[in-house]
Amino acid sequence: MADMSPTKTPMPTLNPTERNxxxxxxxxxxxxxxxxxxxxxxxxxxxxxxxxxxxVNVQIPEFIEKVKEGDFLSAYEIIKxxxxxxxxxxxVCPQESQCEGKCVRGIKGESVAIxxxxxxxxxxxxxxxxxxxxxxxxxxKKVAVIGAGPSGLTCAGDLAKLGYDVTVxxxxxxxxxVLMYGIPEFRxxxxxxxxxxxxxxxxxxxxxxxxxxxxxxxxxxIMDMGFEAVFIGSGAGLPMFMGIEGEGSVGVYSANEFLTxxxxxxxxxxxxxxxxxxxxxxxxxxxxxxAMDAARCAKRLNAEHVYIIYRRGEExxxxxxxxxxxxxxxxxxxxxxxxxxxxxxxxNGKVKAIECVRMELGEPDASGRRRPVxxxxxxxxxxxxxxxxxxxxxxxxxxxxxTEGIQTNKRGCLICDENLKTTKDKVYAGGDAVTGAATVIxxxxxxxxxxxxxxxxxxxxxx
Amino acid sequence: MYKITDKKQLNGxxxxxxxxxxxxxxxxxxxxxxxxxxxxxxxxxxxxVSDFDAQKGTLTVVVQAIGFTTKKLTALNIGDxxxxxxxxxxxxxxxxxxxxxxxIGGGVGCAIAYPQAKYLYNMGVDVTVIAGFRNRDIVILExxxxxxxxxxxxxxxDGTYGRKGLVTEVLKELLESGNYDLVIAIGPVPMMKxxxxxxxxxxxxxxxxxxPIMIDGxxxxxxxxxxVGGETKxxxxxxxxxxxxxxxxxxLIRRNGFYKEEESHKCRMGEVNNG
Numbered sequence: 001m002a003d004m005s006p007t008k009t010p011m012p013t014l015n016p017t018e019r020n021x022x023x024x025x026x027x028x029x030x031x032x033x034x035x036x037x038x039x040x041x042x043x044x045x046x047x048x049x050x051x052x053x054x055x056v057n058v059q060i061p062e063f064i065e066k067v068k069e070g071d072f073l074s075a076y077e078i079i080k081x082x083x084x085x086x087x088x089x090x091x092v093c094p095q096e097s098q099c100e101g102k103c104v105r106g107i108k109g110e111s112v113a114i115x116x117x118x119x120x121x122x123x124x125x126x127x128x129x130x131x132x133x134x135x136x137x138x139x140x141k142k143v144a145v146i147g148a149g150p151s152g153l154t155c156a157g158d159l160a161k162l163g164y165d166v167t168v169x170x171x172x173x174x175x176x177x178v179l180m181y182g183i184p185e186f187r188x189x190x191x192x193x194x195x196x197x198x199x200x201x202x203x204x205x206x207x208x209x210x211x212x213x214x215x216x217x218x219x220x221x222i223m224d225m226g227f228e229a230v231f232i233g234s235g236a237g238l239p240m241f242m243g244i245e246g247e248g249s250v251g252v253y254s255a256n257e258f259l260t261x262x263x264x265x266x267x268x269x270x271x272x273x274x275x276x277x278x279x280x281x282x283x284x285x286x287x288x289x290x291a292m293d294a295a296r297c298a299k300r301l302n303a304e305h306v307y308i309i310y311r312r313g314e315e316x317x318x319x320x321x322x323x324x325x326x327x328x329x330x331x332x333x334x335x336x337x338x339x340x341x342x343x344x345x346x347x348n349g350k351v352k353a354i355e356c357v358r359m360e361l362g363e364p365d366a367s368g369r370r371r372p373v374x375x376x377x378x379x380x381x382x383x384x385x386x387x388x389x390x391x392x393x394x395x396x397x398x399x400x401x402x403t404e405g406i407q408t409n410k411r412g413c414l415i416c417d418e419n420l421k422t423t424k425d426k427v428y429a430g431g432d433a434v435t436g437a438a439t440v441i442x443x444x445x446x447x448x449x450x451x452x453x454x455x456x457x458x459x460x461x462x463x
Numbered sequence: 464m465y466k467i468t469d470k471k472q473l474n475g476x477x478x479x480x481x482x483x484x485x486x487x488x489x490x491x492x493x494x495x496x497x498x499x500x501x502x503x504x505x506x507x508x509x510x511x512v513s514d515f516d517a518q519k520g521t522l523t524v525v526v527q528a529i530g531f532t533t534k535k536l537t538a539l540n541i542g543d544x545x546x547x548x549x550x551x552x553x554x555x556x557x558x559x560x561x562x563x564x565x566x567i568g569g570g571v572g573c574a575i576a577y578p579q580a581k582y583l584y585n586m587g588v589d590v591t592v593i594a595g596f597r598n599r600d601i602v603i604l605e606x607x608x609x610x611x612x613x614x615x616x617x618x619x620x621d622g623t624y625g626r627k628g629l630v631t632e633v634l635k636e637l638l639e640s641g642n643y644d645l646v647i648a649i650g651p652v653p654m655m656k657x658x659x660x661x662x663x664x665x666x667x668x669x670x671x672x673x674x675p676i677m678i679d680g681x682x683x684x685x686x687x688x689x690x691v692g693g694e695t696k697x698x699x700x701x702x703x704x705x706x707x708x709x710x711x712x713x714x715l716i717r718r719n720g721f722y723k724e725e726e727s728h729k730c731r732m733g734e735v736n737n738g
Binding site: 171172173209210212215216217237238239241243247248249250251253254256257260261265266271272273274275277348349350396397398 | 486487490500504505506507531532535546547548549550551552678679680681682683684685686688690695697700711713714717718720721722
C-alpha cells in the first residue's frame, strides 16, 4: 500500500542565510530512509504517465520499485539504461513540467519527487557503486561529435556503447558545455560533471579540447579525416542584449560572461587568476534559470542587493520552481512586471542605476504567455553598480557559416528532419543548436535520438 | 601542452614567444588571434598572431608584460609550455586591393602591424610604415619593418629617437602630400582613435585591430562587444578588425579598464611571487 501523504518528503537544504555566502551545494540530498519513504508514495501506475513526460524515457516506476526495496544499485542500472547523466538530470531537469508534471499523485497534492529520487540513486551509486563497462564490440567506424555539452556527450556515449570509435571536439579547455560554464557549483557540483565525463572516457570516447570547429577544422575536413558521420551539438552560446541606451556602460555584462568567469574559470576562488567584480548592488534582467543562477552567484560574491528584473509575473517565469524558491530564500529581490528602459552611467561611464518601466499583462502572444505592455509614465530608478543581462542565447554561427550545404532557419538554428539529420549528408544535429536555448534534458534526448539515427544510417550504408 | 620553441626579448617589457602549434599554424591568416591559458588556474587571454610558419608548425605572439597573466607568460622559457592554445580565432584582415598603404604601429602594436606590412609589401603594394613609441628604449622591430616597407618613419613621444611627437602628425603630412588608399592602425586604443580621426577628412579606408576583454573568443561571453556604427559587434567573431571610422573608441577605452583594480591587485602579488 502506497504512502498517501499529500506532500513530498522535504529535501534537506543548507540554511539560506549561510549558503548565500558560499558555493556549496544547496540541496543536501535524501538519506536512504527519506528515499525509501518518498518511493513509497509512488502508485506504480500501469500506464506510467511519468515516463511519457521524460525526454529520455527513464523507466521511472521500475527504478522507484527498486528504491522501495532498498536495492539502490539496481535502481541505478535501470536509470542508466536510458539516461547517460543521471546525477546531472536529478539536479537540473525541470521535473515539474516533465515527469512530475504527469504524476497522478500531483492531481491531489504533490507529485512523487522523481527528480530527488533519481539524484539520490545516482549519488548513491557514485558513493557505493562501481561502474561496469558493458562489453563493447568495436565496429571500427569513426564518428565525430562537435561540442561536449549535454547533447554531444549523450550522443557520444550511446554511439560508443554501440561500438563506434567516437571523438568529441570541444571549443573550451574542458568538456561539459553548459554543465561546466553555465550552471553554478551550488546547483551542480563540477566533480559530478567530471565523474560523468570520466565514465564516458572509460567507454572509449575521446575528447579533444581547445578545438573550435569552423576555425581549426571545418565539418568537411572532419569528414575527410575518415569520420563517417558528424553530430553537431554546438549549443546556443551567443548572448542576447536588449539594445537599450547605456548598455555599453562599464559594469553591464551578459550572464554568460558572468557565469563563465565564476563557474568555468573559478574567479571566486583566490587561487584562480580570472578577475571578477564584487558589486554592491546588482540588477539581473530575465526570468529563466540563467537569471536565477546569475543572481544567486552575485549574492554569493557579497552583493548587498540583488534584483531580478522580469517583464512578466512569477507565474510566467521560465525558471524551475525550486530555483525561484531558493532565490527568494537567499534574499534575492524580485522586481516583477518591470522592464529596463536604460542603463544610467556616471561621468566615468560606470553603471550607477537602471531605469525601469512597470508592465501589465495583455493578450497572450505566440508563446501562449500573456504579453507584457508598458504602463505609461510608470518609470522608476533602481541604484545598482552592475547589470547582468540574462535574456537568452542564440546558436553560434561559427559552424553554419563555414559548412557548405548546411541550412538554418531565420533564428540561426540548424534545420533537421525527424531523424535529426541536417540538410547535409551524414551530418546530424541536436540540442540548442537546433531548437534554440532549451533545457539540458531536451538536448540529451536529441543526442540520444541522433545516435540512433546515425547508427541506423551507418548500418544501412554498410549493407 | 603547447611548447615554447623560441623566445626573444624585444625590449624591457616586450617578449616574442614562438609555440609549437602545427594545426593552428596551417590555418591562421594575418589579423587572426589565439587564446592562451597558461595553467589550470590561469585566465584565458587573447593575443593577436604576429607570425606563423606552416611548414615548421609554429606560431608566434608578441606579449607586453603589463598584467598578471602577461607577466606570468613572459616569465616562461624555451621548453616550457602552456596548457591551452586555441585558434585561429576572429576573421582575417580584409585588405582589399590597395595600391599605397600606410601601416601604423603603436608600441607593441608594431608586432601585429609587422605581418600586415609584410603581407602587403610581398603583394607589391607601396607600403609606408609609421612606428610610434614613448621613448628610444622601447623601439622594436625597426630592421624588420624597414625590410618590408618602401618608407619607414619612427616617432617617440619624448624625441629621444626619430621624430619627436605622435604618429598622427606624420600621418597627416603624408595624407596631405600624397594619395593613399588604405591605412591600418594597430596599437593603444587612443592612438587608433586619433589615427581614425586624422584619416576621416581624407576619406581613406582605415582598419583598426581591437583587443578588448574576452573569455572564450567564440562569441559566447559578449565581453568583447564594441559599438561599431551604432551596432553591437563582438570583436572575437565579427573582428578583431573594424572600420576605424565607425568604432566608438571612447566606450571601448572605458570598458577595457573594467578589471583594472582587480588586475593591479593581482599584479602586485605576481611581483612578490617572482621576487
